[in-house]
Amino acid sequence: xxEYSITESVLNLALEKANxxxxxxxxxxxxVVGDLSGVVGECVQYYFDFLSKNxxxxxxxxxxxxxxxxxxxxxxxxxxxPQDLNWTCPDCHETGIEIISGKECYMESIEVE
Amino acid sequence: xxVKVITVGEDxxxxxxxxxxxxxxxxxxxxxxxxxxxxxxGAGKTSLIMSTIENLRDxxxxxxxxxxxASSVDAEKxxxxxxxxxxxxxxxxxxxxAGMVAKAxxxxxxxxxxxxFIENVGNLICPNAFALGxxxxxxxxxxxxxxxxxxxxxxxxxxxxxxxxxxxxxxxYLEFDVDSFSKxxxxxxxxxxxxxxxxxxxxxxxxxxAWLESAVKDKKKK
Numbered sequence: 001x002x003e004y005s006i007t008e009s010v011l012n013l014a015l016e017k018a019n020x021x022x023x024x025x026x027x028x029x030x031x032v033v034g035d036l037s038g039v040v041g042e043c044v045q046y047y048f049d050f051l052s053k054n055x056x057x058x059x060x061x062x063x064x065x066x067x068x069x070x071x072x073x074x075x076x077x078x079x080x081x082p083q084d085l086n087w088t089c090p091d092c093h094e095t096g097i098e099i100i101s102g103k104e105c106y107m108e109s110i111e112v113e
Numbered sequence: 114x115x116v117k118v119i120t121v122g123e124d125x126x127x128x129x130x131x132x133x134x135x136x137x138x139x140x141x142x143x144x145x146x147x148x149x150x151x152x153x154x155g156a157g158k159t160s161l162i163m164s165t166i167e168n169l170r171d172x173x174x175x176x177x178x179x180x181x182x183a184s185s186v187d188a189e190k191x192x193x194x195x196x197x198x199x200x201x202x203x204x205x206x207x208x209x210x211a212g213m214v215a216k217a218x219x220x221x222x223x224x225x226x227x228x229x230f231i232e233n234v235g236n237l238i239c240p241n242a243f244a245l246g247x248x249x250x251x252x253x254x255x256x257x258x259x260x261x262x263x264x265x266x267x268x269x270x271x272x273x274x275x276x277x278x279x280x281x282x283x284x285x286y287l288e289f290d291v292d293s294f295s296k297x298x299x300x301x302x303x304x305x306x307x308x309x310x311x312x313x314x315x316x317x318x319x320x321x322x323a324w325l326e327s328a329v330k331d332k333k334k335k
């Protein structure tokens with residue numbers, strides 16, 4: 001359900017940027033979301049099609065670049081992808097890790113006419 | 114028509130962040146320590162708030178914002194204690210947002226409040242993504258939920274200041290590995306403070322109250 005408010009934010013930000021550029025139509029919105037962000041692309045597009053009616057973004061496609069989770073060991077700096085529930089460092093078995101990718105949730109660009 | 118690409122490079126939730134900063138400024142001006150309490154449904158958010166009110170109300174002015182999908186059951190309990198409380202119903206929404214909190218602040222006597230609890234909607238998926246203007250984030254995890262929750266919802270645990278491990282009185286009856294839980298939480302978040310507590314028996318609550326009182330003092334100094 002959080003996709004509804006995320007979609008409202010996507011639409012408002014895209015309309016603001018398109019307006020600043022005096023664009024007449026938004027054709028595509030390029031988003032970057034991490035797989036820890038909990039954003040389901042299909043849901044966002046569904047809400048977007050509904051919310052964007054009667055705006056210059058009506059009919060725009062949303063493109064989601066999904067970033068996979070990457071962790072960095074706080075002890076040996078090894079960067080690794082977690083294996084299911086195992087988030088310990090594969091090299092030194094340290095449990096102290098930092099999430100360096102996977103929480104992204106931003107708009108990279110919009111394509112306008 | 115030629116297609117033009119406009120680079121944006123902005124956080125999708127930037128508008129919420131801006132509203133959260135404005136709430137924070139307002140609360141800072143009044144010296145109100147604000148705690149965003151997050152957990153799954155039934156972990157004990159309301160029980161924790163009520164127990165804290167009972168123990169600290171003589172020392173501190175306390176206020177509460179209650180976030181729920183529907184109903185005012187929790188707010189009525191707090192109201193019955195004579196504590197200023199505002200209920201936010203999200204109408205299906207799974208988290209609180211800064212704009213909702215801004216409206217709720219209008220209905221609270223901020224000048225009389227030292228400590229404000231914002232009880233978020235019970236959910237481990239997304240409340241952490243929506244800043245409200247809080248000073249501290251507190252997660253409650255309870256023993257019946259199992260010790261794997263930090264693995265399953267890492268983003269929530271990585272963004273928190275304090276984790277209360279509630280219903281610790283049930284430990285003899287459950288296979289909950291407290292050490293393993295704590296190791297994962299501090300692994301994700303080395304600065305997190307973990308308090309094993311029971312709102313029911315009062316076990317461990319003194320440490321939580323001391324942490325809160327010290328945080329309120331620090332806020333007043335600023």
